[in-house]
Amino acid sequence: MTVLRYREAVKAAMVEEMERDSRVFLIGEEVGHYQGAYKVSEGMLERFGERRVIDTPITESGFSGVSIGAAMVGLRPIVEFMTFNFSAVAFDQILNNAAKLRQMSGGQLTVPIVFRAPNGSAKQVGSQHSHAMEHFYAHIPGLKVLAPATPADAKGLLKTAIRDDNPVLFMESETLYNIKGEVSDDPELLVPMGLASVVREGKDVTIVAWSRLVHAALDAAKVLAAEGIEAEVIDVRSLRPLDEETIIKSVQKTHRAVVTGEGWPYGGVGAEIADRIQRLAFDDLDAPVLRAMTLDFPMPYNAKLEQHVIPGAARILEKVRAVTYQR
């Protein structure tokens, strides 16, 4: 085990997989000479050379399309967007080519590609650069969407994503890049997709979270524990495929659920999880499933308003108190 920062864990996964499989390459804006916009790919150009660490022009639609084509004919690209906000420019490529070609070709083609980038809000990056894009992509059959919260899961899940024969969207977070955690050095230790992790056990309420909100949920759980409420915190890690079994088992124990993540409440992954819970654990619910999401506004630039709009421990606490009928 080594203690790594999240960004180092992401790099470790890429390096190990590129060492293991010569078909894997990294492509994106500033991934090479600039060492990555967030220094995730630091040193990789030097290590693998310009044929496998490829700097592109500012043309997300172009390099996404090129990479999807490369995947169709046998390579295994890792596409880095500077942030997931800019994947919107490449949305048509991802929606209509990456997600569809396996099905439309009757299985003759596969698209083994990973799109990865920081996702969600950062600090005052403005309305157009603060999107939680997982909701858009998790909507689409044919795509897989991962959103790890810890360095260990970032490494283990990215390796799984690179080895998967289907397109995977891998959601990192600018606000998580610096967090540290123990990470396995074993190049064959993979974290499977579709498996949630119970990061804190409790009996009174289930908090289902992903990415940054896992940490906020754990903070909230500490406050609740002091009040005598034991929250179970589930890091879903994999938004599609979704590990409903772990979630349902927990709700059958606690009878109450709060779902929290970044992104607007209308539709989205939180709504999907709430639907599964009400459908599969209906008889076990003692309260409606509530969500602690981003408020339904374009992100304000003003720092205080921004903090008001994005979800955090305070909003989780508010929802937990509601589902446990506290006031």
Next chain:
Amino acid sequence: MAKVLEMPKLSPTMEEGQISVWHKKEGDAVGVDDLLAEVETDKATMEYRSFDKGTLLKILSPAGAVVKLGQPVAILGNPGEDISALGGGQRPPPTPPGLSGAAPVAEPAAPAAAPAAPPVAAPPAPVVAPPAPVATAAAPVAAPPAPVAAAPTPSPTGRVKASPYVRKLARDRDLSLAGVAGSGPNGRIIARDLDGLVAAPATSAAPSAPAAKAPVAPAGLEAPEVRPLSMMRKAIARRLTESKQTVPHFYLTIDIDADPLHHLREQINADLASAAPAGQPAAKVSFNDLLTKACAIALVRVPECNAQFTADAILVHRRVDISVAVAVAEGLVTPVVRDADTKGVLEIAAEVRDLAGRAKAKKLKPEEMANGTFSISNLGMYGIDSFAAVINPPEGAILAVGQVRREPVVKGEAVVPGRRLAMTLSCDHRVVDGAVGATFLRALRQLCEHPTQILLGG
């Protein structure tokens, strides 16, 4: 869309508030930060200002009402909006404070002064206790005052609102949810409302049920028959334990000359028998009916015994509602004869007969067993000479009545055959001091030994 305005938390320790005055009336436009009402909390009178704008469509809790945190007080929305789904259609039936329809056993909800029953299995709910003691601050009045939010609010369809988990528990345990007071939003029955009514593994899903049935007999000895606790048995256990643990009881006993009462009763029943139409059963009057009326008159004379303790004040009731303990198959219930001081003995007799009959048939409504102000328990028919009863919270006293004893008594200078009756008053010393209890018993003795006063209504 219309929204329900709830009682806000206006002080850090507040658990309920009393609306002192509404500053908006139904139909008024409300702006953000407008003063809606003033609320008396445990600390002070606070301003309740609006977070939203709209029109005040309905006031659910009028001035004077005591409302628990989070319970609805009003509905805000657009003029003309349909608010029937929010409870704005028709007012729930008028309900005195505290009449939260408790358990089917149905003494009134928890005593205001007693600590809230700790949630047994539900997640920690330190703030909102299940069958809410609502009555604390509101002065009890004879006429049922405005609806109180914590009372179960039957939906217009009469449907019981309960969480899916509660419904599952009810199915699994064969419980009836009718009459269970819901402490959730809009009276929803939530898991903790079943605390004390259901067996242990209620909300902690850990299937550790067998642990509860652990060893029932020492090894080598025959095991006893295990009789699961009924809801009524659990409620009796909980409430009477709570009474004995939190209410400082003391006891005063009198032994009265029961001859006059006996003769009056004989005469009344003989008259009723001869007056009854042929073939019809005659009405009858029991000792207990006469004593109920006598107590009602005595309570009017000594209102300090018709009172209850709360943390803030002693509530001296302006109504005389006498709970009459009735033994039923599973335990006992205490139906209430309302306004017994204003009713005639025959009326009381008929009412007690009806209540007791329906109690044994389990047909009593929760509100018929809640909110008494004084209790009578009579074991005379079982041959008991005298005993002391446990106070039925939040009432301040209970009278335990024994049997009429035939025995030699001294009259003048002679020993003659006579009749005696012993009665013991259990008093909550926080409300009723010794001298006050004695004054009440003196009044009661005087009435019973000159019982035509009972018929004259005091």
